[in-house]
Amino acid sequence: MQQVGEYPFQETFDVLAAPLIIIGLTFVLYYGISYYMKSNIQGTDDYMVAGRTIGPFVNGSAISATWESLATFMGVIALMVQVQIPFLAMWTNFLLSIPLIVILYGQTLRRLGSYTPATFCKDRYGNTMSVVMALLIVFVMLMYALGQFIGLAQIAEILFGWDYTLSLFVIAVLVTGYVVIAGMWGVSYNSALQFWLMLTAAFFPMMIVLQQLGSTGWFFPPLGYGDLVPEMEAAQPGFFDMTFDTRWYFAMFLAMALGPIGMPHLAQRIFTSRDVEAGRKTVFWFIFVSALMFATVYAVAFAGVMWLTQEGLIDTVDEADFDKMIFYLNFAFSGDTITGYVVAGAIAGGLSTVSGHMLAISAAVANDVIEAFELEITEDRKTQFGYVSVIAAGLVVALIALSPPAFLVVSILWAFAISAAAITPVIVLGVWSARVNRYGAIASSIVGFVTVVVLSPHAFGAIGAGGEGLTADLGIDAIMIAFPLSMLTFIVVSLVAERIDSLGVDPESNRALINEMHGYPDDDVERFTSAVPLLILALLMLPILWWGIQPW
Amino acid sequence: MQTHTKEALATVGAFLALSAVIHGGIWFTMFGTPDFRVLGFPFHYFWLVAGGPATLFVLYWVYYRYVTSSIMAEKEQLKAAADEGAVTGEVGVEPGDSDD
Numbered sequence: 265m266q267q268v269g270e271y272p273f274q275e276t277f278d279v280l281a282a283p284l285i286i287i288g289l290t291f292v293l294y295y296g297i298s299y300y301m302k303s304n305i306q307g308t309d310d311y312m313v314a315g316r317t318i319g320p321f322v323n324g325s326a327i328s329a330t331w332e333s334l335a336t337f338m339g340v341i342a343l344m345v346q347v348q349i350p351f352l353a354m355w356t357n358f359l360l361s362i363p364l365i366v367i368l369y370g371q372t373l374r375r376l377g378s379y380t381p382a383t384f385c386k387d388r389y390g391n392t393m394s395v396v397m398a399l400l401i402v403f404v405m406l407m408y409a410l411g412q413f414i415g416l417a418q419i420a421e422i423l424f425g426w427d428y429t430l431s432l433f434v435i436a437v438l439v440t441g442y443v444v445i446a447g448m449w450g451v452s453y454n455s456a457l458q459f460w461l462m463l464t465a466a467f468f469p470m471m472i473v474l475q476q477l478g479s480t481g482w483f484f485p486p487l488g489y490g491d492l493v494p495e496m497e498a499a500q501p502g503f504f505d506m507t508f509d510t511r512w513y514f515a516m517f518l519a520m521a522l523g524p525i526g527m528p529h530l531a532q533r534i535f536t537s538r539d540v541e542a543g544r545k546t547v548f549w550f551i552f553v554s555a556l557m558f559a560t561v562y563a564v565a566f567a568g569v570m571w572l573t574q575e576g577l578i579d580t581v582d583e584a585d586f587d588k589m590i591f592y593l594n595f596a597f598s599g600d601t602i603t604g605y606v607v608a609g610a611i612a613g614g615l616s617t618v619s620g621h622m623l624a625i626s627a628a629v630a631n632d633v634i635e636a637f638e639l640e641i642t643e644d645r646k647t648q649f650g651y652v653s654v655i656a657a658g659l660v661v662a663l664i665a666l667s668p669p670a671f672l673v674v675s676i677l678w679a680f681a682i683s684a685a686a687i688t689p690v691i692v693l694g695v696w697s698a699r700v701n702r703y704g705a706i707a708s709s710i711v712g713f714v715t716v717v718v719l720s721p722h723a724f725g726a727i728g729a730g731g732e733g734l735t736a737d738l739g740i741d742a743i744m745i746a747f748p749l750s751m752l753t754f755i756v757v758s759l760v761a762e763r764i765d766s767l768g769v770d771p772e773s774n775r776a777l778i779n780e781m782h783g784y785p786d787d788d789v790e791r792f793t794s795a796v797p798l799l800i801l802a803l804l805m806l807p808i809l810w811w812g813i814q815p816w
Numbered sequence: 817m818q819t820h821t822k823e824a825l826a827t828v829g830a831f832l833a834l835s836a837v838i839h840g841g842i843w844f845t846m847f848g849t850p851d852f853r854v855l856g857f858p859f860h861y862f863w864l865v866a867g868g869p870a871t872l873f874v875l876y877w878v879y880y881r882y883v884t885s886s887i888m889a890e891k892e893q894l895k896a897a898a899d900e901g902a903v904t905g906e907v908g909v910e911p912g913d914s915d916d
Binding site: 493517555 | 818819820823824827831834839849855858864870872883891899
C-alpha cells in the first residue's frame with residue numbers, strides 16, 4: 265500500500281466538515297432507531313429474532329445489507345478490478361445462497377421456531393451436536409466479523425487520521441452499543457435502512473461518474489455502460505475473459521453458494537419473519553435489491569478500470585489500494601461531500617454485517633449453550649446473558665483485530681469454506697432425511713472442519729490441496745475435498761450407526777419432529793425415511809472427491 | 817405420489833434449476849462464451865450481471881407458486897384428515913405450528 269499523496273489524484277478528504285456531518289447523522293439515525301425499538305424487547309424471542317414480526321420488504325433489504333457487508337464497497341470492487349469476470353461469477357454464486365437457505369431449511373426451521381441452526385441441532389441431534397454447532401457458529405462468525413471490524417477501523421483511520429487501535433475501539437464501542445440497545449429489532453430495521461443507504465451511495469454517485477466517462481446510459485448505472493465496452497476491450501483485451509478452468513468455477517459453487525447456506529447470521533434473518541409465508545416472500549425482495557446493488561458495484565469496478573486506463577494510471581496503483589477504488593472515483597468526479605455519502609454507505613455495509621454476526625454469536629452462546637447444558641434460568645436472565653454475549657463478542661473481535669492473523673484478508677472466504685463443509689450438510693440433510701443421526705452429524709462436522717483447516721494454506725503451509733494461485737490463496741481449493749468427505753462421512757456413519765444396536769439409533773424417534781418442521785400432521789405416516797436419496801448423494805460425492813484430489 | 821415426495825422433488829428440482837442458471841461460469845468454460853451482445857455487453861458478462869439474477873427471480877417464483885398453492889393445500893388437507901381421524905385432547909399449538 266502506498267502512502268497517501270503518492271498518486272496523481274485525490275486520495276483522501278480535503279475538507280472534512282460535510283462528510284463528518286453526513287456520517288454523524290447516519291449514526292444518530294441508527295441509534296435513534298435502536299432506542300425507539302428498545303421498548304419492544306420483552307424477552308429472548310424479541311432480542312434474538314425480533315419477536316418474529318419482520319415483513320418481507322424490510323427483511324429482504326436487511327438480509328441484503330447483512331449479506332453484502334463492507335466488502336461490497338471495498339473488497340468486491342478491488343477483486344473485480346484484479347480478477348475481473350471470474351470474480352463476477354464467484355459473487356453471482358453468492359447470490360444463490362439466500363434462496364437456497366429458504367428452500368432447503370429456512371422455512372422448516374422458521375416453522376419449528378428455532379433461534380439458530382444450533383437450536384435445530386439440539387432438537388434433531390441432541391445436546392452434544394448442539395454444542396459442536398454453537399462452537400462452529402462462534403468460530404465462523406468471529407472469522408467473518410474480524411474482516412468487517414478491521415475494514416471499518418481502516419475507514420476511520422483514513423477519515424480522521426486516528427491511529428489504528430483507537431479507530432478499532434471506537435468502532436467496536438459504536439457497533440456494540442447499538443446492537444446491545446435493541447437486539448434484533450433495532451438491527452433488522454437499521455439493516456434495512458443501511459441497505460438503502462448503501463444502494464443510493466453506490467447508485468447516484470455512479471451516474472455522475474459514468475456521465476463524465478462519456479456513457480450515454482449514465483442514468484442507469486447497473487446496465488447503462490454498455491457503450492463503453494468497445495473502448496474497454498481495446499484498452500484491456502482480457503477484461504471479459506473467463507480465465508480459469510471449469511473446476512475453479514465448481515469450487516466456487518461449493519464455497520460461495522453452499523458455504524453461506526450454513527451461515528447463522530443469514531439464516532437467523534429468515535427466522536425473524538412474521539410467518540413462513542413472509543420468509544418465502546423475503547427471497548423476492550432479496551434477489552431484486554441485491555441484484556441491483558451488485559450490478560451497480562460491478563459498474564463501479566468497470567468504471568474504475570476505465571478511468572485508470574484513460575488516465576494511464578492502471579499499472580501505477582498498488583493492488584492493495586484497489587480496495588479504495590470507489591472513493592478514488594468519487595473524489596475524482598464528485599468531490600468531498602458526495603464521497604462523504606459514499607463512505608457513509610460503506611460504513612453502513614460494515615455495520616449491518618457485523619451486527620448480524622454479533623447477534624448470531626450472542627444467540628449461540630446465550631441460548632444454545634444454556635439450553636444444551638439445561639441450565640435453569642429465568643427468561644429475563646437469559647436476555648441479560650444475550651446482552652453480555654454481544655458485549656463480549658465485540659470485545660473479543662476487537663482484541664483479535666488488534667493483532668490480526670496473516671490470513672485475515674481471506675478470513676471471510678475461509679469462513680465460507682468451513683461453513684460449507686462443517687455446517688451446511690448437518691443442517692440440510694437433518695431437515696430432509698430421517699435417516700441421518702447424531703453420530704453422522706458429529707463425525708461430519710469434525711471431518712469437514714479439520715479437513716478445511718489442514719488443507720487450507722493458512723494453518724499448515726506445507727500441506728495443501730488443489731493448485732497454486734487465487735483459489736489456493738483464498739483457501740477455497742480445500743473445499744473440493746472437504747465437502748464431499750464431510751458428506752460421505754455423514755451418510756456412511758449415520759447408516760452404519762443404525763445397524764449397531766448398542767448405539768440405540770431409532771429413525772422413528774425423529775418422526776414427530778420431521779413432521780412438525782415440514783408442516784405435516786403427526787399421523788404415524790413415515791416421511792423422508794428412505795436411504796436411497798442418501799446413497800445416491802454419497803455416490804455423487806465420489807467423483808467430486810476424485811476431481812478435488814487431482815493436481816490442478 | 818405422496819405430498820412429502822412431491823415436496824422433496826420440488827426442492828431438489830428448484831435447487832438444481834437455480835444452481836444451473838446461476839452457474840454460468842461452469843457452462844461458459846465448458847461450452848465457450850456465446851458470440852453476441854446484449855445492451856452492448858458480451859452475452860456471458862450480461863448473463864452474470866443481470867440475466868442470471870433475473871432468471872433466478874423467475875424460477876424462484878415458479879417454485880413459490882407450486883409450494884404455496886399445491887403443496888401447502890395438500891398439507892392442509894392432511895392436517896384436516898388427521899384432526900378428523902384422531903382426538904388428541906391437545907389444546908392450543910406449539911410455537912410456529914400455525915404459522916403457515
